[in-house]
Amino acid sequence: MSEPTSKYSITMPRDIAEAAKARSGPSGLSAYVASAVARQVERDNLNELIAVAEAEHGPITDEEIHALRDQMHQARRDQAGQTQGGADAA
Template identity: 65%
Template structure:
């Protein structure tokens, strides 16, 4: 049970840190647009696909 609580606390701290980074970046550069968010999601999906393909080719 304590490992579960520790993991949950770690995730909460990571989210808080991420929120601080986003807030700081938006204060400096303006808000992130929906188009930018979708572009980054697309890049992440593509990177995951490539990683999966490279892993399958290595096996």
């Protein structure tokens, strides 16, 4: 069952509204805008979480960011290799 909805009136620049309407596809403009707002709320929540973590532990250094990105890329390469290896073994 989907979440209950409410009707709202919003104001936005015409060019943005027209671009959103053109990209909204079969789900419609309301679903497109709701999805965009949901992503923004997630980003806002993440930014708040980062601020709390940095206040407690200090800011994340560029070196830490690069190291974590390297780990993530290596994990993706490992996963892709396992997926391809599994297909060959079948």
